[in-house]
Amino acid sequence: MELVCPAGTPAALRAAVSAGADAIYCGFRDETNARNFPGLNFSAAELAEGVRFAHAHGARVLVAINTFAQTGRVGQWRKAVDEAAGCGADAVIAADLAVLDHVAKNHTGLRLHLSVQAAAATPEAIGFYVETFGVRRVVLPRILSVQEIAALNRSIDVETEAFVFGGLCVMVEGRCHLSSYATGRSPNLSGVCSPPEMVSYDEDEEGTAARLAGFTIDRYAPGQPTGYPTLCKGRFTAGEKTSYLFEDPVSLNAGNLISSLKAAGVTALKIEGRQRGKRYVTEVVRAFRKAVDAVEAGSDAGEIDRILSGMSEGGRQTAGAYRKTWR
Amino acid sequence: MIPASPIELALGPVFFHWSADRLTNFYRRIADEAPIDRVYIGEVVCGKRMPFSDPVWPETIERLERGGKQVVFSTLATPSTARERKSVEELCADGRLVEINDLTALRFRSGQPFVAGPFLNIYNEATARFLVGSGAQTICPPVELSLAAIGTMARTCFSAEFEVFAFGRLPLALSGRCYHARLHGLHKDSCQFTCEQDADGLAVDTIDGQEFLAINGVQTLSHQVQTFCPQPSELVSNNIRRLRLSPQTVDMVAVARAYRRLLDGQEPPETVRFVLSSLGLPGMQIDGYLRGGPGCQAPSPI
Numbered sequence: 001m002e003l004v005c006p007a008g009t010p011a012a013l014r015a016a017v018s019a020g021a022d023a024i025y026c027g028f029r030d031e032t033n034a035r036n037f038p039g040l041n042f043s044a045a046e047l048a049e050g051v052r053f054a055h056a057h058g059a060r061v062l063v064a065i066n067t068f069a070q071t072g073r074v075g076q077w078r079k080a081v082d083e084a085a086g087c088g089a090d091a092v093i094a095a096d097l098a099v100l101d102h103v104a105k106n107h108t109g110l111r112l113h114l115s116v117q118a119a120a121a122t123p124e125a126i127g128f129y130v131e132t133f134g135v136r137r138v139v140l141p142r143i144l145s146v147q148e149i150a151a152l153n154r155s156i157d158v159e160t161e162a163f164v165f166g167g168l169c170v171m172v173e174g175r176c177h178l179s180s181y182a183t184g185r186s187p188n189l190s191g192v193c194s195p196p197e198m199v200s201y202d203e204d205e206e207g208t209a210a211r212l213a214g215f216t217i218d219r220y221a222p223g224q225p226t227g228y229p230t231l232c233k234g235r236f237t238a239g240e241k242t243s244y245l246f247e248d249p250v251s252l253n254a255g256n257l258i259s260s261l262k263a264a265g266v267t268a269l270k271i272e273g274r275q276r277g278k279r280y281v282t283e284v285v286r287a288f289r290k291a292v293d294a295v296e297a298g299s300d301a302g303e304i305d306r307i308l309s310g311m312s313e314g315g316r317q318t319a320g321a322y323r324k325t326w327r
Numbered sequence: 328m329i330p331a332s333p334i335e336l337a338l339g340p341v342f343f344h345w346s347a348d349r350l351t352n353f354y355r356r357i358a359d360e361a362p363i364d365r366v367y368i369g370e371v372v373c374g375k376r377m378p379f380s381d382p383v384w385p386e387t388i389e390r391l392e393r394g395g396k397q398v399v400f401s402t403l404a405t406p407s408t409a410r411e412r413k414s415v416e417e418l419c420a421d422g423r424l425v426e427i428n429d430l431t432a433l434r435f436r437s438g439q440p441f442v443a444g445p446f447l448n449i450y451n452e453a454t455a456r457f458l459v460g461s462g463a464q465t466i467c468p469p470v471e472l473s474l475a476a477i478g479t480m481a482r483t484c485f486s487a488e489f490e491v492f493a494f495g496r497l498p499l500a501l502s503g504r505c506y507h508a509r510l511h512g513l514h515k516d517s518c519q520f521t522c523e524q525d526a527d528g529l530a531v532d533t534i535d536g537q538e539f540l541a542i543n544g545v546q547t548l549s550h551q552v553q554t555f556c557p558q559p560s561e562l563v564s565n566n567i568r569r570l571r572l573s574p575q576t577v578d579m580v581a582v583a584r585a586y587r588r589l590l591d592g593q594e595p596p597e598t599v600r601f602v603l604s605s606l607g608l609p610g611m612q613i614d615g616y617l618r619g620g621p622g623c624q625a626p627s628p629i
Contacts, residue, residue: 071450071480096454097453170502170504171500180622181540181621183621186471216533235534237536238530243510245506246502
């Protein structure tokens with residue numbers, strides 16, 4: 001199975017390649033990619049250099065141009081595609097029909113991957129993208145169970161890529177406006193969710209309130225470590241009950257499902273985290289490289305668990321929708 | 328002064344799990360009394376609800392069409408099971424206009440006329456033109472877009488009618504997980520349809536008591552209620568053909584009449600907003616998205 005790893009910076013790209021990534025995904029330093037955070041991403045020159053480095057080490061580079069082009073500015077998204085192709089990228093990851101159409105019509109030799117932001121989850125939707133644009137791989141929404149992925153793979157004729165580690169969207173990707181409702185900026189509009197410039201940590205007698213554009217997303221007792229107020233991971237009150245209504249503050253770890261995903265026909269495993277530093281990338285990629293190699297060599301589940309338990313990444317983890325617990 | 332306004336009114340699909348009786352009575356009144364040109368019917372949010380509402384549609388369609396309304400079948404926004412995908416396919420075979428809310432349906436409807444609903448990601452004029460080429464006649468863009476952005480699309484994409492989500496709690500997100508079931512400690516597959524208890528959605532407040540969101544099964548909506556009340560000239564200059572009113576439990580006939588008076592220039596926006604505020608809306612009024620700001624922003628005083 002192919003291991004697809006994140007790079008928010010040229011340093012992270014080199015780290016991921018050196019740690020054993022088969023492919024790296026990254027984006028340009030603007031609104032054309034869905035991790036449009038300050039201090040992240042690549043210029044065209046940095047991308048070209050990154051592609052050279054990756055290719056020299058036998059790895060591929062996939063460029064995410066996976067936001068939805070803004071009205072009157074579609075040219076910027078088309079130019080990003082042209083630049084990615086010019087830099088020697090191995091594939092473009094896109095979600096917008098306008099961007100997909102541009103790649104299909106003007107870059108026939110360039111591999112096209114369907115971004116998770118398109119949330120294509122049925123054989124019919126996937127078939128539409130494959131037949132219309134020649135999409136070669138579909139990144140699967142994080143709301144499917146392993147059984148559903150297996151059934152889907154039996155009825156489609158295209159590669160699939162599944163997230164195995166990192167951030168977890170509980171909403172259907174590309175169908176969520178929660179962030180712009182509170183802040184005016186969202187993944188689809190601007191490539192960011194719960195943007196940092198709208199975050200405040202306000203101290204009062206009860207401790208710290210983590211707020212997003214003035215809306216309290218969570219509260220912490222004095223001395224308790226605070227978390228980032230990602231909107232869907234907060235505590236809310238509904239029906240007189242206060243809870244993590246949408247999702248607990250957990251991240252995805254489907255490491256021990258690698259062999260199940262392989263059996264379900266998944267071609268590539270994706271690690272989330274273009275916002276992460278090179279130390280994190282090195283550690284996670286190295287662990288997953290070992291785990292994937294062990295699965296390919298037929299190791300048992302206990303061996304995989306032992307490999308992955310070496311990661312120091314803190315916080316609570318979940319297998320998300322893969323284990324069907326959402327049903 | 329604008330002559331008799333050409334801008335139409337549409338009633339969007341009911342997002343909530345209303346009982347068959349409630350749906351029947353609701354559409355009878357709409358058919359007989361509401362100044363609405365087009366009515367979208369059908370279940371959009373959750374395929375599990377369809378067995379309850381399916382028996383309602385034949386009589387409802389007949390009644391609405393007798394009342395002079397154009398009926399459009401709206402389809403599921405996140406079809407997943409074989410049964411749900413089959414239902415989308417069957418609805419797409421209908422001779423009437425059909426609203427598509429997921430590209431799954433395009434497979435069954437491409438080349439025939441359809442409405443591109445607000446759950447499709449249509450963020451620019453190139454995407455709009457692509458879908459027009461596949462058969463889109465009406466486009467109701469995602470609710471987070473500004474009127475300026477919609478106008479840019481509408482002015483460069485003449486062959487489609489543009490429709491703006493003007494009234495109701497805003498559909499903000501869809502999930503694979505059912506929040507009504509999760510809140511009640513149930514699984515989605517054995518959910519007991521607790522969403523039926525909340526005919527306008529269940530209010531979600533922040534832990535500091537701020538009104539914020541509302542849940543409706545797998546859907547998350549705004550707590551606040553969109554009441555976009557523009558000057559008719561603003562709609563004309565942006566090439567907007569129709570306003571969409573999304574059903575809530577308030578008197579939707581009164582809502583439709585208020586909007587009709589607005590579009591006909593008989594009442595100014597501030598009067599219409601005052602009328603709407605007296606109907607007992609489930610939340611404060613907002614129109615921030617269409618004004619280019621965060622969706623939760625209240626209308627500025629005129």
